[in-house]
Amino acid sequence: MDEERNEDLNPRSNDIEERVKQMLDLSVPDTSETAKADVLKPAGKTIKVQAISTPAGQPTDPLSAPELPTAKTTPKNKTASKKVIMPTSHDQPDAAKEPGKKVKEADAPSPIKKITINDSSETPADIAEKLDEAIAGLDSINTEPMTPSTEPQADITSDPETDKETPSLPATDEESEIPVQDPPVVADPETDKAVEAIVAEESDKLLEMEDIVRDTDEPIKPEKPPRRRQGLALKSWLSKPLFRRGLLLLIGLGLLAACLAPASRYFLLNTVGVRSSSSLTVLDDSTQQPLKNVQVKIGDVQASTDVDGKVKLTKIPLGKTQISIEKRAFAPIHKAIVLGWGSNPLGDFKLTPTGTQYSFNVTDFLSGKPVSKVEATSNDASAVSDEKGDIRLTIDRPDADTLNVSLKGGDYRDEQLSLNPDDKAPHPIKLVPARKQLFISKRSGKYDIYSIYIDGKDEKVVLAGSGKERDDMVLVQHPSANIAAYVSTRGNQTNSDGYLLTNLILINTEDNSTTNIGASERMQIVSWSSDYLIYVQITAGASANSPKRYKLMSYNYKDQSSKELASSNFFNDVVYAGGAIYYAPSGANQTGQASFYKINPDGSGGQVVLNKEVWNVFRTAYDHFALSVQQQWYDYHVASGSQPTKLGSAPSDQTTRVYIDSPDGKRSAWIDNRDGKGVLLIYDIAAKSDTTLHSQSGLIYPVQWLNDKVLVYRVKSPTETADYAISTDGGEPVKIRDVTNTRGIDRWYYY
Secondary structure, rough: OOOOOOOOHHHHHHHHHHHHHHOOOOOOOOOHHHHHHOEOOOOOEEEEEEOOOOOOOOOOOOEEEEOOOOOOOOOOOOOOEEEEEEEEOOOOOHHHHHHOOOHHHHHHHOOOOEEEOOOOOOOOOHHHHHHHHHHHHHHHHOOOOOOOOOOOOOOOOOEEEEEEEEOOOOOOOOOOOOOOOOOOOOHHHHHHHHHHHHHHHHHHHHHHHHHHHHOOOOOOOOOOOOOOHHHHHHHHHHHHHHHHHHHHHHHHHHHHHHOHHHHHHHHHHHHOOOEEEEEEEEOOOOOOEEEEEEEEEOOOOOEEEEOEEEEEEEEEEEEEEEEEEOOOOOEEEEEEEEEOOOEEEEEEEEOOOOEEEEEEEEEEEEOOOEEEOOOOEEEOOOEEOOOOOOOEEEOOOOOOOOOEEEEEEEOOOEEEEOOOOHHHHHOEEEOEEEOEEEEOOOOOOOEEEEEEEEOOOOOEEEEEOOOOOOOOEEEOOOOOOOOEEEOOOOOOOOOOOOOOEEEEEEEEOOOEEEEEEEEEOOOEEEEOOOOOOEEEEEOOOOOOOOOOEEEEEEEEOEEEEEEEEEEEEEEEEEEEEOOOEEEEEEEOOOOOOEEEEEOOOOOOOOOOEEEOOEEEEEEEEEEEEEEEOOEEEEEEOOOOOOOOOEEEOOOOOOOOOEEEEEOOOOOEEEEEEOOOEEEEEEEEEOOOOEEEEEEEEOEEEEEEEEEOOOOEEEOOOOOOOOEEEEEEEOOOOEEEEEEEEEOOOOOOOOO
16 A cells, blocks of 8 residues: 655545534534534434635635634533535635625625425435535535625524524624534534545545556556446346246357357367378279379378378368378379368278389298388389289389389388389399398308308408407307307407407498407406496406406497406306396305306396305206206206206207307297207297207207397318208298307307
């Protein structure tokens, strides 16, 4: 609230307020020259209001009032009316103050206005209204000169007791004391409060308007009174249940009409910003196969189909619109559709080819089975093979004498074809895996590393031999990435005793770059595990009795970081299974109890599997170990991770299996010897069953997955040492190349 102001913003209002209070307060007697004692009538109270004329030539101030004298004591048993004089000026002619003196017409007093107040029927608000009317009417009082009277005029009121007329006492030069008895009814506190409230409210408004004037230069607009009658009428109608039901019924009928009329419904939804979406699939009508890069337009929204012929369009206005589907060498589709609120799936649209068609049939190189979803493209034309491997590519007009076609699909190598545009006969295409096989060959006199596709194409030297390699080389490819780990003595490094050190090198087969991880007296690769290469190295220069002579390591080929997982004077056995590494350190030169441990490739999850020194670990099944502890044997279930259970006797077959998991982790390959032949088996991890894939004399490790279906194995026989490729989908194995026999992931070997 604003701070109290020291200045008087409306001095005239203060005079009026004081006069009004005195008018209602009968304890203050009238001392004007015309004041007379009045007799109070039983029917009410009379307040006389007189307007005083201002002499000619003097200014008139209707809001000014003379200073009121101090009230005199009123004799008992006397009643009197109170006359209030509202002068038009503070300056009065001297003749008006002298009784009996003849007064000029210009100096004649103004007539007196009476206000009668009925206590029995009028409220304080009514009294205040009468006072306001009397005050407002001062300006309209006829102030023309009146005929003066030489005799005092008496104001007569009715005396309720005597019912006689009592003349008013004349005033003298000195203020006469007029005995007045205040009727208790006139001095009403409620009346005083009502008047004070009106005056206070008007004063507050004046102050508020003055504040606004001071704070802004904008003109003040009078506040419009609220339209209470309309609001009260509406509220009265809404309070009636019948009216409310009718209003709700009308609103409901309006909404129902909008919903039933599609045009109105769509117009309203589009206006508020609601949009829909739509999806469809475009097919070649001649092959029923999806078409890629088809331009689809609905209204002003457009998009292209993907390799599956599918397209989804969003932010489309609702209602009736036009759809257009166009692709070169095909007849377009134009039609009207109606889109509602939601996803609006439109189903399949089939385009009729109008150009020249070329046919292809794609099959797997190893299994001979058809390959679906292989895409053939030529410029902006495209087509996809069906379940039979058939592709029908529609071309508008060949631009040259040679038609160039590209075929791409899944894990297969991209094929590039150059055809005669007039050659419309079916073209059979055999697809081979996209990954190349690595092998080592000494055909040049050195141990060189080569890469080659399984159909013998694109053979290249990846890493030329240095001439320092021993024949105990190890080459292990990553299950899915184009990375290989290579262990050899090609670095020609020796220790202090002149012993040739072994280098561990990573080869990137995409750009043939190499990374030297380290050199040691011995490096043995355990396995690949996702981004990690697991291996064991002997610390160069360490003494034979050092407790940390052997180190179990992991190397992340992506961030090129190494981590030591464990160390020992010697490891009795190390096995990778189920994504974890199991190792059995030797008890020699150890300060504590040697145990059988498990750890993850990143160094987490280390735990003790068996608190005994394990001498050998035989993997008897995909998820079982046979643990040799001196003269005792334990069985350990890898999948459950439960505590190993003691066996009554040694297992009948004390050989270990080396499982090589497929990239998708669903199957695992391993080799067994049966009837003098090597047998390649596939273990289904979910079904927990083995399937014989191929049996061949001389079939040995290493075994390598090129993708989820193609395996490469080695054959070492008196007649050849070569790598073969085979598919899990069937078909005969295909020889890739003669190679130099090297090791891969094999069982842990001992000193």
